[in-house]
Amino acid sequence: MITLYDCATAPSPRRARILLAEKGITHETVQIDLRAGEQLGAAYRQINPLCTVPALRTEEGVVLTDNAAIAAYLEARYPQPPLFGVTPLDKAEIASWHWRAEFEGFLAIAEALRNSSPAMVNRALPGPVNYAQIPQLAERGLARLRQFFADLNDRLETREFIAAQQFSIADITAVVAVDFARIVKVKPDERHPHLQRWRAALQLRPSIAL
Numbered sequence: 001m002i003t004l005y006d007c008a009t010a011p012s013p014r015r016a017r018i019l020l021a022e023k024g025i026t027h028e029t030v031q032i033d034l035r036a037g038e039q040l041g042a043a044y045r046q047i048n049p050l051c052t053v054p055a056l057r058t059e060e061g062v063v064l065t066d067n068a069a070i071a072a073y074l075e076a077r078y079p080q081p082p083l084f085g086v087t088p089l090d091k092a093e094i095a096s097w098h099w100r101a102e103f104e105g106f107l108a109i110a111e112a113l114r115n116s117s118p119a120m121v122n123r124a125l126p127g128p129v130n131y132a133q134i135p136q137l138a139e140r141g142l143a144r145l146r147q148f149f150a151d152l153n154d155r156l157e158t159r160e161f162i163a164a165q166q167f168s169i170a171d172i173t174a175v176v177a178v179d180f181a182r183i184v185k186v187k188p189d190e191r192h193p194h195l196q197r198w199r200a201a202l203q204l205r206p207s208i209a210l
């Protein structure tokens, strides 16, 4: 049985949860308590030395230690429904927007939150090594995040989905980023009608409630 190492309140494992649900893959879930620092404890380090969630133990007993590996494995092992595109051009378009959702969305939120939160002093990056906060990075993260919302809104003006006219991994990563942006007080508003329409439509998918 597949095991997902998860944290119900964290955005990165939510990406894996949605992917598993979209593909209808039965699995067990183990919650790791990030607030209590369980990811840094000896027991979890043995599972994932990178000290992050999600991690996924495959049926063969191999532990995949990040979303990139988890998504690559699940798409190859359970090809239906395809979430990375089918034709070469669709795959390219989805890969491009998936990267943007990670780099311009996810990483911008991480910069803004992890470089400003008093709870994350010296934890400006996840993982086993401590890094000091850089307050200016928090400001830049907020600016990048606002720009990402504007760009995503423009992109969705003429589209139901972000890339290749199909629901894909790009929508999954983007919706998790858009929802988690609340943590730094950035939310879709009247300047983002297309983004709001897309977000409302995604709510109809059972996976998005996870």
Ligand SMILES: N[C@@H](CCC(=O)N[C@@H](CS)C(=O)NCC(=O)O)C(=O)O
Pocket (backbone or CB within 6 Å): 010, 011, 012, 013, 034, 039, 051, 052, 053, 054, 065, 066, 067, 068, 123, 125, 126, 127
């Ligand atoms: N590259 C990783 C990043 C995972 C990540 O940053 N996870 C966060 C939770 S959203 C974490 O484990 N944080 C632990 C910490 O802050 O110590 C992935 O997407 O799989």
